[in-house]
Amino acid sequence: MKPLVSIVTPMFNAERYITETIESVLSQTYDNWEMLIVDNCSADNSRKIVKEHIKRDDRIKLIELEFNSGGPARPRNIGLQNARGAYIAFLDADDIWHQAKLEKQVDFFIQNKDFYLLYSPIYLMKDGTVIDRIKPERRKMKSGYIFESLFLSDNFIACSTVMVRNEKELEIYFDEDRQLIAVEDFDLWLRIARHKKIGFIYEPLLAYRIHEGNASGGNRSCMLRHWALIRKWKGQVNTGMMVRKYIIFFIYTFLTAVKSGIMKIMRYPGPDNKKEQGLI
Numbered sequence: 001m002k003p004l005v006s007i008v009t010p011m012f013n014a015e016r017y018i019t020e021t022i023e024s025v026l027s028q029t030y031d032n033w034e035m036l037i038v039d040n041c042s043a044d045n046s047r048k049i050v051k052e053h054i055k056r057d058d059r060i061k062l063i064e065l066e067f068n069s070g071g072p073a074r075p076r077n078i079g080l081q082n083a084r085g086a087y088i089a090f091l092d093a094d095d096i097w098h099q100a101k102l103e104k105q106v107d108f109f110i111q112n113k114d115f116y117l118l119y120s121p122i123y124l125m126k127d128g129t130v131i132d133r134i135k136p137e138r139r140k141m142k143s144g145y146i147f148e149s150l151f152l153s154d155n156f157i158a159c160s161t162v163m164v165r166n167e168k169e170l171e172i173y174f175d176e177d178r179q180l181i182a183v184e185d186f187d188l189w190l191r192i193a194r195h196k197k198i199g200f201i202y203e204p205l206l207a208y209r210i211h212e213g214n215a216s217g218g219n220r221s222c223m224l225r226h227w228a229l230i231r232k233w234k235g236q237v238n239t240g241m242m243v244r245k246y247i248i249f250f251i252y253t254f255l256t257a258v259k260s261g262i263m264k265i266m267r268y269p270g271p272d273n274k275k276e277q278g279l280i
Contacts, residue, residue: 008079116196
């Protein structure tokens with residue numbers, strides 16, 4: 001009997017994308033799964049679309065929250081609490097899996113009993129078109145006991161590529177602090193990496209959709225969230241590693257600000273010469 005995989009999908013106003021996301025699960029070459037879609041009080045037709053799919057395939061389940069939690073951490077935790085599978089995979093409501101994603105990851109876990117979390121690189125997708133660009137680069141991906149490398153990075157593990165073993169005694173959960181929205185997954189990977197081996201398959205198993213609704217927000221918002229994450233971990237790592245993290249963070253913040261300023265200058269159209277010359 002194939003091990004059951006529980007797929008946890010938080011959803012909020014995803015009517016534009018949820019059908020493609022569900023179809024990418026239905027097309028998996030691995031068929032022993034349950035898909036737990038946890039709706040965070042959507043105000044569009046998301047739930048109606050999911051219910052239509054449930055009529056056709058009862059492996060899909062819908063859990064409706066009574067109030068909006070403000071971020072994906074709470075829906076993911078509800079999904080984790082209801083997961084029955086030997087493995088748990090995360091899939092956001094706007095992303096698309098490669099059809100062999102589950103099969104490849106389950107095979108890896110069966111053959112590598114000492115690994116707890118597995119991830120992969122991604123393709124980027126914009127306006128419905130996959131950009132031929134793999135992220136992260138192979139040299140940035142790490143395997144084994146990778147806590148230090150992961151902590152000093154800006155997170156090279158994309159949430160929708162992750163599969164973990166469902167070991168309840170580890171109390172795996174996402175921090176629901178709103179200051180950590182969009183980095184709550186990074187925080188969880190760090191907590192896992194402190195004690196468990198992490199592996200990867202170097203093959204893009206996910207198309208990550210870039211759009212205006214991505215939770216990460218703009219540069220300033222992203223920096224503030226990473227700063228909140230750093231504050232949370234202060235005191236949990238040695239001083240030397242913490243100092244290195246501060247330095248990396250401030251250098252990255254500075255370079256991001258410079259790049260943002262350059263882009264604004266490049267977009268500035270300059271003076272209207274016709275108006276200045278009195279031609280209009």
